Amino acid sequence: MDIIYFKEMITIYYNYPEYPYIGFKDENLKTPLTFPKQHQNVQPGLEYVMNPPPIFDNPNDIPSGKLQDKVAIISGGDSGIGRAISVLFAKEGADIVIVYLNEHEDANDTKKLVEGYGRRCLLLAGDLREETFSSHIVQATLQAFGKIDILINNCGVQFPQNSILDITSQQLRDTFETNIFSFFYLTKAVLPYLEVNSSIINTTSVTAYEGKKNLIDYSSTKGAISVFTKSLALSLADQKIRVNAVAPGPIWTPLIPASFSEDEVEIFGTDTPLKRAGQPFEVAPSSSSGFLHFYN
Numbered sequence: 001m002d003i004i005y006f007k008e009m010i011t012i013y014y015n016y017p018e019y020p021y022i023g024f025k026d027e028n029l030k031t032p033l034t035f036p037k038q039h040q041n042v043q044p045g046l047e048y049v050m051n052p053p054p055i056f057d058n059p060n061d062i063p064s065g066k067l068q069d070k071v072a073i074i075s076g077g078d079s080g081i082g083r084a085i086s087v088l089f090a091k092e093g094a095d096i097v098i099v100y101l102n103e104h105e106d107a108n109d110t111k112k113l114v115e116g117y118g119r120r121c122l123l124l125a126g127d128l129r130e131e132t133f134s135s136h137i138v139q140a141t142l143q144a145f146g147k148i149d150i151l152i153n154n155c156g157v158q159f160p161q162n163s164i165l166d167i168t169s170q171q172l173r174d175t176f177e178t179n180i181f182s183f184f185y186l187t188k189a190v191l192p193y194l195e196v197n198s199s200i201i202n203t204t205s206v207t208a209y210e211g212k213k214n215l216i217d218y219s220s221t222k223g224a225i226s227v228f229t230k231s232l233a234l235s236l237a238d239q240k241i242r243v244n245a246v247a248p249g250p251i252w253t254p255l256i257p258a259s260f261s262e263d264e265v266e267i268f269g270t271d272t273p274l275k276r277a278g279q280p281f282e283v284a285p286s287s288s289s290g291f292l293h294f295y296n
Contacts, residue, residue: 015060017281019052025267034269034276035252037262043157045254047079047106054252055279056084057113061091068093071145073137075099075128075186076155078107080253081203084280085152085287090114090121094150097122097141099186101155106254120145128155128182129174134189142193151190152287153183153225154203158218158259172217179221183228196240201287202229206249222247246286252277 025031036051047054072089076082077098086096087110096114098121100107107123114121122144126133141148156179161167183202194200207215208222226245233243250256250269256277257265269277 017055017058017279018276019055019279021276031267032270032275033266035265037266038257039260039262039265040254040258043159043255043258044076044101044103044155045079045256045258046103047083047254048109050252050254050257054080054083054254055281056284057087058281061088063091063093065093067150070094070149071097071141071147072150072152073097073099073141073148073186073190074152074154075182076203077152078103078110078123080255081248081251081280081283081287082152082154083110083113084284085154086110086121087113087117088281088284089150090117090119093119095120095122095145097124097137097145099124099126099128099137099155101125101127103254128186129177131185134182134185137186138189138193147195148190148193149195149198151187151194151198151200152203153186153200154287155179155182156203156218156221156255158215158255160214160259161216162214164216167217175217176221176224179218180224180228183225187232191236191241194239194241197242199242199244200232200236202243202245203287204229204245204247206247208247246283248278248283250277251283252279 021032023033025033038051040046067089072094074082074086074096077086078100086098090096098107098110102125111121111123124137124140157175159171187200202225204225205222207219208226212219229243229245236243249272256268
């Protein structure tokens with residue numbers, strides 16, 4: 001079953017884009033199969049090889065120029081939730097700075113999508129675990145666009161392990177440096193250039209509140225992001241800079257086939273009340289609402 005077949009299989013319920021089940025894992029039809037078996041041996045994953053591709057745009061959205069001529073920096077903006085945010089912001093009139101590690105094909109695809117809405121897009125590849133890269137991002141953004149209105153801290157990695165005993169010190173450092181240290185670095189670099197009514201929006205996770213037995217280090221970073229968001233919001237309130245976080249559940253992004261086994265991928269999302277994974281386009285409006293509030 002190839003990607004083209006899946007694109008044709010997108011079902012619209014009440015004008016809502018959604019992938020149908022591809023079958024069932026057991027004879028009693030209790031465990032639906034949500035995705036074909038697949039695995040990637042690279043973190044944080046590649047969107048262009050996923051089957052089916054994540055749904056990053058809701059064709060029923062009607063843009064209204066709420067972010068006209070604003071400038072947004074989006075870490076992890078090349079794919080997954082980040083791509084959905086990049087596209088939504090472009091539809092609303094914003095220019096986009098996409099910060100990513102090394103997923104050049106995904107980044108260029110997203111750039112074309114943004115430019116398709118008549119907006120400018122700057123691609124910046126680098127390692128956000130290095131604090132100096134955040135300074136470079138800010139200077140490149142100011143040189144290209146002259147200002148910064150929105151920061152989306154969205155990058156992340158996860159490495160499932162059956163036991164805390166299996167989490168090496170290197171994995172622990174990589175997870176924390178990518179998932180929370182980078183948020184500190186980029187926020188510190190951007191903050192001196194944010195004005196009244198600017199916004200910072202952080203991507204945390206449902207695991208911050210529920211935990212996840214095979215994602216102990218990842219869940220810990222997401223808990224840190226939640227408290228980071230609350231504390232930063234209090235710190236910046238007097239400057240009228242809004243700080244929010246979004247805590248998605250299971251979402252079909254490149255991180256999923258890059259993290260889990262083929263058997264886990266084919267039933268991904270079935271442990272939710274809707275018995276399916278969410279799609280990036282379903283998260284993007286929540287990620288943008290913290291800024292759009294000022295322009296309603």
